[in-house]
Amino acid sequence: xxxxxxxxxxxxxxxxxxxxxxxxxxxxxxxxxxxxxxxxxxxxxxxxxxxxxxxxxxxxxxxxxxxxxxxxxxxxxxxxxxxxxxxxxxxxxxxxxxxxxxxxxxxxxxxxxxxxxxxxxxxxxxxxxxxxxxxxxxxxxxxxxxxxxxxxxxxxxxxxxxxxxxxxxxxxxxxxxxxxxxxxxxxxxxxxxxxx
Amino acid sequence: xxxxxxxxxxxxxxxxxxxxxxxxxxxxxxxxxxxxxxxxxxxxxxxxxxxxxxxxxxxxxxxxxxxxxxxxxxxxxxxxxxxxxxxxxxxxxxxxxxxxxxxxxxxxxxxxxxxxxxxxxxxxxxxxxxxxxxxxxxxxxxxxxxxxxxxxxxxxxxxxxxxxxxxxxxxxxxxxxxxxxxxxxxxxxxxxxxxxxxxxxxxxxxxxxxxxxxxxxxxxxxxxxxxxxxxxxxxxxxxxxxxxxxxxxxxxxxxxxxxxxxxxxxxxxxxxxxxxxxxxxxxxxxxxxxxxxxx
Numbered sequence: 001x002x003x004x005x006x007x008x009x010x011x012x013x014x015x016x017x018x019x020x021x022x023x024x025x026x027x028x029x030x031x032x033x034x035x036x037x038x039x040x041x042x043x044x045x046x047x048x049x050x051x052x053x054x055x056x057x058x059x060x061x062x063x064x065x066x067x068x069x070x071x072x073x074x075x076x077x078x079x080x081x082x083x084x085x086x087x088x089x090x091x092x093x094x095x096x097x098x099x100x101x102x103x104x105x106x107x108x109x110x111x112x113x114x115x116x117x118x119x120x121x122x123x124x125x126x127x128x129x130x131x132x133x134x135x136x137x138x139x140x141x142x143x144x145x146x147x148x149x150x151x152x153x154x155x156x157x158x159x160x161x162x163x164x165x166x167x168x169x170x171x172x173x174x175x176x177x178x179x180x181x182x183x184x185x186x187x188x189x190x191x192x193x194x195x196x
Numbered sequence: 197x198x199x200x201x202x203x204x205x206x207x208x209x210x211x212x213x214x215x216x217x218x219x220x221x222x223x224x225x226x227x228x229x230x231x232x233x234x235x236x237x238x239x240x241x242x243x244x245x246x247x248x249x250x251x252x253x254x255x256x257x258x259x260x261x262x263x264x265x266x267x268x269x270x271x272x273x274x275x276x277x278x279x280x281x282x283x284x285x286x287x288x289x290x291x292x293x294x295x296x297x298x299x300x301x302x303x304x305x306x307x308x309x310x311x312x313x314x315x316x317x318x319x320x321x322x323x324x325x326x327x328x329x330x331x332x333x334x335x336x337x338x339x340x341x342x343x344x345x346x347x348x349x350x351x352x353x354x355x356x357x358x359x360x361x362x363x364x365x366x367x368x369x370x371x372x373x374x375x376x377x378x379x380x381x382x383x384x385x386x387x388x389x390x391x392x393x394x395x396x397x398x399x400x401x402x403x404x405x406x407x408x409x410x411x412x413x414x415x416x417x418x419x420x421x422x423x424x425x426x427x428x429x430x431x432x433x434x435x436x437x438x439x440x441x442x443x444x445x446x447x448x449x450x451x452x453x454x455x456x457x458x459x460x461x462x463x464x465x466x467x468x469x470x471x472x473x474x475x476x477x478x479x480x481x482x483x484x485x486x487x488x489x490x491x
Contacts, residue, residue, distance in 0.1 A: 035459075053237070
């Protein structure tokens with residue numbers, strides 16, 4: 001890890017503490033981002049799972065929407081999981097009309113497309129370039145319904161992409177922060193290191 | 197890879213509780229109120245027939261809501277929908293699971309159906325939240341399969357004092373257990389009337405096995421921030437929103453105060469011009485303490 005590199009975790013709502021615990025475990029410095037000042041202190045950003053409608057509203061009221069969008073456009077590495085992936089997607093279906101996204105990743109996602117909580121599940125995935133299966137937890141997960149030409153698919157589940165990357169933007173429809181396997185966070189940290 | 201999907205595991209159940217952290221779950225009695233709650237940034241709604249303040253006023257037996265009304269609320273919003281079952285009423289819970297609600301609250305606000313047994317929550321796919329007044333109660337509910345614990349507080353009063361007492365008791369005992377030596381943990385388990393392995397796990401991790409939220413008496417943005425600063429990880433607001441003068445702006449203000457709970461300037465800003473909060477009642481004015489239901 002480059003000295004002084006700090007990963008921000010958007011902490012408006014959701015599983016931000018779980019992401020920080022993983023970053024801690026792999027020796028990455030992290031801090032919570034709730035205001036524009038907090039954002040100035042970080043080199044990369046994790047958008048956690050939670051409720052994307054709530055986060056979209058709080059991004060506006062906390063005056064974070066424009067500055068986060070600008071940082072991502074300027075190349076700040078970002079990892080979005082579940083609701084965080086929705087915030088990064090170019091198109092969102094079954095969202096609220098006033099729901100905004102950063103449109104930083106050329107994918108289309110459908111909210112809650114894997115069903116309600118009784119349909120939430122865990123399963124094993126194979127991740128490109130990695131031998132061991134990855135245990136993945138899907139919670140009321142969004143489904144990727146379209147991927148652009150520049151989007152690299154790193155993992156699929158039942159023929160649908162679930163882990164994707166394009167330039168310095170990475171997104172998962174599942175929750176790598178809820179298991180002990182930290183390979184996806186390590187992959188993100190590698191990306192942060194090469195970007196700097 | 198053809199790997200089977202596992203639903204309803206403890207990890208999947210606790211996972212949804214994790215996603216609700218830092219948020220506000222609002223009691224609603226109509227699809228219209230559910231829309232207002234979602235518009236204000238609620239992370240979930242609790243669908244029920246009467247808010248606790250009305251249950252307190254009207255008396256009678258309070259039961260699970262009409263499935264039709266729960267369906268209406270599910271159709272109105274895209275956020276998770278919770279609903280309440282009576283303590284020990286496992287058939288109400290089966291019905292709620294069949295309706296596809298996202299979380300069941302085995303709630304002391306409804307009239308208990310069993311005087312000795314809570315629901316065996318390990319048998320369900322849907323996650324459960326249960327109330328607790330102290331750590332022993334919280335651990336007994338976790339051992340029965342609760343995926344989320346909330347303080348009971350005193351629902352329908354608009355008075356935060358009981359929730360503060362419960363949070364301080366739960367979190368204070370967690371703090372003491374992390375300082376205890378291994379021999380003392382046996383005594384803690386006995387004193388709390390809780391399973392020893394769960395007590396030992398707390399000593400090791402320093403926290404509950406599941407998230408801890410606050411419920412019971414939140415009426416203002418400052419109340420929500422108080423609960424969060426005391427260590428709650430999210431808040432439930434029952435009567436506090438829709439029994440106030442102007443629910444929509446109050447709901448949004450409570451959401452913002454919950455996110456920015458350590459920033460007094462933001463709490464001050466969002467607390468302006470909200471109209472009157474619910475009137476509320478003090479503890480010596482009430483004749484039925486819901487927090488005493490359950491054990």
